[in-house]
Amino acid sequence: MKSIIRILKENDIAPSMQRIKILEYLKNYKTHPTADMIYQALADEMPTLSKTTVYNTLKTFTEKGILMALSLFGNEIRYEYNTQPHIHFQCIKCDKIYDLYNSFDHYNNDLIDGHKITEYHINLKGVCKSCLEKVGD
Amino acid sequence: MKSIIRILKENDIAPSMQRIKILEYLKNYKTHPTADMIYQALADEMPTLSKTTVYNTLKTFTEKGILMALSLFGNEIRYEYNTQPHIHFQCIKCDKIYDLYNSFDHYNNDLIDGHKITEYHINLKGVCKSCLEKVGD
DNA sequence: TTCCAAATTTGTAATTGTTACAAATGAGTA
DNA sequence: TACTCATTTGTAACAATTACAAATTTGGAA
Numbered sequence: 001m002k003s004i005i006r007i008l009k010e011n012d013i014a015p016s017m018q019r020i021k022i023l024e025y026l027k028n029y030k031t032h033p034t035a036d037m038i039y040q041a042l043a044d045e046m047p048t049l050s051k052t053t054v055y056n057t058l059k060t061f062t063e064k065g066i067l068m069a070l071s072l073f074g075n076e077i078r079y080e081y082n083t084q085p086h087i088h089f090q091c092i093k094c095d096k097i098y099d100l101y102n103s104f105d106h107y108n109n110d111l112i113d114g115h116k117i118t119e120y121h122i123n124l125k126g127v128c129k130s131c132l133e134k135v136g137d
Numbered sequence: 138m139k140s141i142i143r144i145l146k147e148n149d150i151a152p153s154m155q156r157i158k159i160l161e162y163l164k165n166y167k168t169h170p171t172a173d174m175i176y177q178a179l180a181d182e183m184p185t186l187s188k189t190t191v192y193n194t195l196k197t198f199t200e201k202g203i204l205m206a207l208s209l210f211g212n213e214i215r216y217e218y219n220t221q222p223h224i225h226f227q228c229i230k231c232d233k234i235y236d237l238y239n240s241f242d243h244y245n246n247d248l249i250d251g252h253k254i255t256e257y258h259i260n261l262k263g264v265c266k267s268c269l270e271k272v273g274d
Numbered sequence: 275t276t277c278c279a280a281a282t283t284t285g286t287a288a289t290t291g292t293t294a295c296a297a298a299t300g301a302g303t304a
Numbered sequence: 305t306a307c308t309c310a311t312t313t314g315t316a317a318c319a320a321t322t323a324c325a326a327a328t329t330t331g332g333a334a
């Protein structure tokens with residue numbers, strides 16, 4: 001497992017404590033958190049952490065391609081550490097987000113109608129297995 | 138072409154002037170506008186229009202399935218009048234949104250990993266044909 | 275080691291998108 | 305006409321994000 005500091009250095013980002021903790025959080029907890037969720041999670045451990053730092057850091061990481069910014073549903077931006085290609089499913093009952101690795105269309109570097117595709121997001125919505133079972137009986 | 142008023146009545150929505158104008162706008166201008174864009178576009182013609190009315194109306198229409206709410210990129214919600222299945226492409230240079238009708242995966246009523254899919258969004262991102270040509274030379 | 279410049283972080287305020295809510299308005303009906 | 309209910313409006317609240325300048329930290333040069 002590549003160390004957090006090495007990932008930062010490889011992307012020409014100075015490994016400050018704040019940056020290490022934020023990236024570590026996103027690597028460890030694959031919950032697609034918002035900026036605020038990350039702030040809340042780290043605030044205990046780092047009492048002087050500023051929400052602006054979280055926003056700045058997420059922006060930097062996203063620009064470098066370390067993180068992916070997700071606009072799933074509604075008006076909040078969620079973040080995830082970039083691993084293998086996958087798609088997202090969000091349950092309309094419990095709001096939980098699932099990563100799906102089943103087969104799906106890939107669009108990397110495709111040219112569609114003359115437009116160059118550099119990024120794609122497939123977002124599914126419905127009722128998750130767990131919520132279906134609860135309603136079932 | 139189905140009349141605006143008929144669409145509203147079929148969905149048990151009283152056809153007020155505000156509702157007619159908002160739906161008409163979305164049917165005529167397929168620009169995937171935000172609530173604010175719709176408000177700005179109609180404010181001249183309807184000086185007493187309230188932004189709250191635009192939000193309320195978009196919410197009603199979306200709940201009835203007349204409109205589709207899109208979370209493409211960033212933290213704004215865009216709306217479109219619901220026609221044939223298609224996917225979206227947004228240019229990272231000019232921000233324009235294109236509807237694409239090329240072949241793509243469909244997920245209607247699929248069951249994936251036990252989750253019931255009721256809605257899906259495929260959002261592509263990249264550089265549009267027009268912007269590619271500008272850079273080209 | 276000390277000092278300095280640059281990078282990073284912080285806190286506050288501003289901005290943007292959206293929702294809550296109660297008063298005002300409007301439409302249909304007895 | 306008067307009444308009731310739906311709709312619209314304006315204001316304020318709220319949430320997510322960004323702008324910005326001051327404070328702090330960092331890494332390297334003297």
